[in-house]
Amino acid sequence: MAIRTDTRPDVGGSTAFRGDIEGMRALAVILVLLTHAGIAFMPGGFIGVDVFFVISGFLITRLLVAELASTGRISLVGFYARRAKRLLPAAGVVLAVTLLLTYFYLPRTRWSDTGWDVVASGLYAMNWRLAEQAVDYLAADQAPSILQHYxxxxxxEQFYLIWPVLLAVAGIWAVRSRSRGRTDRFRLLLGVPLAVLAIASLAWSIHLxxxxxxQAYxxxxxxxxxxxxxxxxxxxxxxxVRLPRSVAVVLGWVGLxxxxxxxxxxxxxxxxxxxxALLPTLGTVAMIAGGPAAGRAGPGCLLGLRPVRAIGAISYSLYLWHWPLFVVAEAQLGELAPAARLGVMLFSVLPAVLTYRYVENPIRRAETFTWDPAQAIRLGLSFTMVPALAGVLFQFTVWPPNRSPLPVAQVPWVEDTASAPPSPSGAAVLGDHPRDSRAGTPVDRVGRITPDPVDAGDDLPDVYRHDCIAEGSDARVRSCVYGDREADFTVALAGDSHAASWLPALQAVAVANRWRLVTYIKAxxxxxxxxxxxxxxxxxxxTEWNTELRSLLTGSKRPDLLVTSSFLYSPIRDEKQLSGSEGQSAMANGLRRSWSVLVETGVPVVVLRDTPHMNVDVPECVAKHPERLTKCSAPRSLALRxxxxxxxEEAADGLKGVHLVDLNDAICPGDRxxxxxxxxxxxxxxxxxTASYxxxxxxxxxAALNDVVGDVARG
Structure with a gap:
């Protein structure tokens, strides 16, 4: 979302107000809101952000060049003062209110992340935080940040820190050329650093x-x-302005x-x-370029309408407010229908108007800040640092006293030196016939919950802590060794994060059976x-990772037993992603082909049937409904499908040497x-x-693996 930059005359400038650009802001924010509202006919409305980027680059550069042309210099203090007083107050107010909304309306599982999001947003580094999370598989299933839009x-803001400085330096030579009467070279010299920056950035954007x-997004x-x-x-x-009118009209309408x-x-x-991204950006360039000469014959006849310009005027505040309100609404009411989402977007107009009228305008128009730029910068910094500090302090609300610590996983059949046996927990309470046990039936309340829902995201298999999992574009085969490292019998655990979820149980098995356990995991x-x-x-x-891993498992690293599991993905055939029954069959065929290669080289394969898939984020739901835990249950039939x-199941059917092990009766024993x-x-x-469960x-x-090993030994 681009910042709102006033297009009226500014220090050292003579730029004229353009109502059509105010209308372009309105168009951009409406596109974003419609997409966030889930309107089916507007799937690509997120390009409204790209429209804002172009508009901001145009307006800011126009103001700086006008100042340079009229005064021969660029006042960096003045520039940053104007940015501070116009942008930071509204952003800071929304950050502060967002912390309050989080405390009162979001589950406790989101508090810590939101606190750090406020810090990152206040320091204008939120994009880098989100880029890091975008390649973090552990964050893939998390609810979207309430400050994602920052x-x-x-x-x-990062662009504005760099560009005025570059322009000021280039302006030294440009002004000298202009003083010698070489006016054309004046703008050419100013454009050189910008063109270099643009070409390099576009090339990197295409590559990444x-x-x-x-991360590239x-x-x-x-x-x-x-x-x-x-x-x-x-x-x-x-x-x-000197463009032929006919050309300008065509440019404007083609751009829109x-x-x-x-x-x-x-x-x-x-x-x-x-x-x-060249499509929406060049389209915006065409609209801006054609606007002055086209006049009312161009898109300006629509974009310059008073209601449209009114939306453009509040576009900055509207963008700031709409997303936090939407996230809070979904957290309280569950997934919203498009009509309800649209209602939230319309409601966000109210705080946007109030912020524009009582925060943006008074501070922007205050004469004190105009005559004293340093004071404007101090004001802006206060609106930045106070929310950032509040985000840090907010972390203390996440760690209340007397929290139960994470337990050490108990394996009752491994020798225990304690005098009293531990009380059964987790699947141990289900007995020998889980489906007949009432201990697996959902209830509203329990005495204690381990791990605490706030800590659930950190209750992970050891491969994460030991950096033994390949993520993102990393195709290297990483491995870690557990159990008895000197054992003659080697078990390999290979697959995605669902395979990794079985590591805590498999580690205990390896210790008890004196097996050597090697992991090969890629998210x-x-x-x-x-x-x-x-x-x-x-x-x-x-694909690269699988090719290398197959070579290892059938060659020098061939194990005595392979254990695997996985989630459902979309296979690609002829550059088309397959889904539904076709995708499931293609997935089964791909798994079967992979397992067959291993079996043919003498490696027995154990497939742990994938775990049930819940229709809610369980820790978040439990944190939200600690006395109504039945709200966090899911139908067994749907979860297993x-x-x-x-x-x-389809892949393993009739495939000799492949053993399907299904322990889901001990994960979901009831009808829910x-x-x-x-x-x-x-x-x-x-x-x-969770690693604990x-x-x-x-x-x-x-017991299941010992049966398989016994069957393999008997031939």
Whole structure:
């Protein structure tokens, strides 16, 4: 979201107000709001942010060049003072209110992350925080941040720290050229650093979007070219007015059509920004370029209407407010229908108008800050640092006293030196016939829950702590060794994070059986033959990882037993992502081909059927409903059909040497899957077991694996 920059005359400038640009702001924010409202016909409305980037680059550069042309210099203090008083107060107010909304209306599981999000947003580094999370598989299933939208403000603020300085330096030579009567060279010299910046950033954007699309969406380096594009347009200056009217009219309407068309037809899963971002940005350039000469014959006849300009005037505050209100509404009411989402977006107009009238305008127009830029900077810094400090202090609300510590996983059949046996917990309370046990039936209240829902995200298998899991575009085969390192019998655990979820149980089995256990884990990557996609994006690194791993497992690192499991993915065939029954069959075929290669080389394969997939984020639900835990349960039939279990069953059917082990009766024993069993939280999100609960499954896993090893030994 671009900042709101006044287009009226400013220090050293003679720029005229353009109502059509105010209307472009309105168009951009409406596109964003419609997409966030889930309006089906507007899947690509997120490109409204790109429209804002171009507008901001154009307006800011125009003001700076006007100042340079009239005074021969750029006052950096004056520039930063204007930015501070116009942007930071509204942003700071929304950050402060967001902390209050989080405390009163969001589950405690989100408090810590929100506190750090406030810090990152207040310091205008939110885009880098989100970029880091975009390649973090552990964050993939988390609810979106209530401050997610601050990423675009961070991009712009970082650009504004660099561009005025570069322009001021370039202006030294440019002003000298102008003083010698070389006016054309004046703007050319100013454009050189901007053009270099734009070309380098665009090239990097195209590259990173192909190799790491999640990170590419947020980082500053892939977005700077969009602001620079607007800046280059601003350097054309008076030439825009001299465009032939017919050309300007065509430019304007083609630009508007392009922007709206991209918003209507661009799918959210498309690789973006990269070269696709050229469409909305060049469309915006065309609208801005054609505006002065086209007049009312161009898009300005629509964009310049008073109601449209009114929305453009509050676009900054509207953008700031709409997302926190939407996140709070969904946290309180559950997933909203598009009509309800749209209602939230419309409601956000109220705080936006109030912020514009009572925060933005009074501070921006205050004469004190105009005559004393240093005071304006101090004011802006206070609106930045106070919320950031509040975000740090907010962390203390997340750690209340007397919290129960995380337990040490108990394996009752391993020698214990304690005098009294531990009371059963987790799956141990289900007995020998889990489906007949009432201990697995969802109830509203339990005595205690381990781990605490706030800590559930950190209740992880050791491969995460030991850095033994490949993530993102990393195709290296990483491994760690557990159990008896000198044992003759080696078990390999290979697959995605669902395979890793079984590690706590398998570690206990390896210790008890004196096995050597080696892990080969890659996030979002099953042990499969063929290409797959995850969250709508192809995973070429997964194909590379599988190729190398197959070579190891059938060669020098061949284990005596392979254990694997996985989630459900979208296989790719002829560059098309398959879904539904076709995708499930393709997934089963890819798994079967991969397992067959191993079996043919003499490696027995144990497939642990995928765990039930819940329809809620379990820790968040439990934190929100500690006395209504039944709200956090899910129908067993639906939970078992979701995920990769059905494809695994189809893949293993009739395949000699492959043994399907299903322990889901001890994970979801009732007709509804419970969130807490035996005082232990079953899931750390919607589909991954907590390490604590996985540990409690160790006796059952040991029995199943011993049966398989016995069958293999008997031939």
């Amino acid at each position: 990423w675009s403000l961070a991009v712009e 979007t192909q190799t790491n699309p999640g 947020f980082v500053t380096t892939t977005r700077v070219w969009e602001l620079a594009l607007g800046g280059l347009l601003a350097l054309l200056g008076p030439r825009l 059509t392009t922007v709206v068309g991209v918003a209507l037809f661009l799918e959210p899963t498309a690789p973006f920004p990269g070269q696709l 979002a990557c099953p042990l499969i033959h063929g290409e797959i996609a995850w969250q709508g994006r192809a995973q070429p690194s997964c 979701a995920g990769g279990g059905v494809a695994q 899957c419970a969130a807490v069993i035996g005082g232990v939280l079953v899931y750390r999100d919607t589909n991954h077991l 996985a540990s409690s499954l160790a006796p059952r896993l040991r």
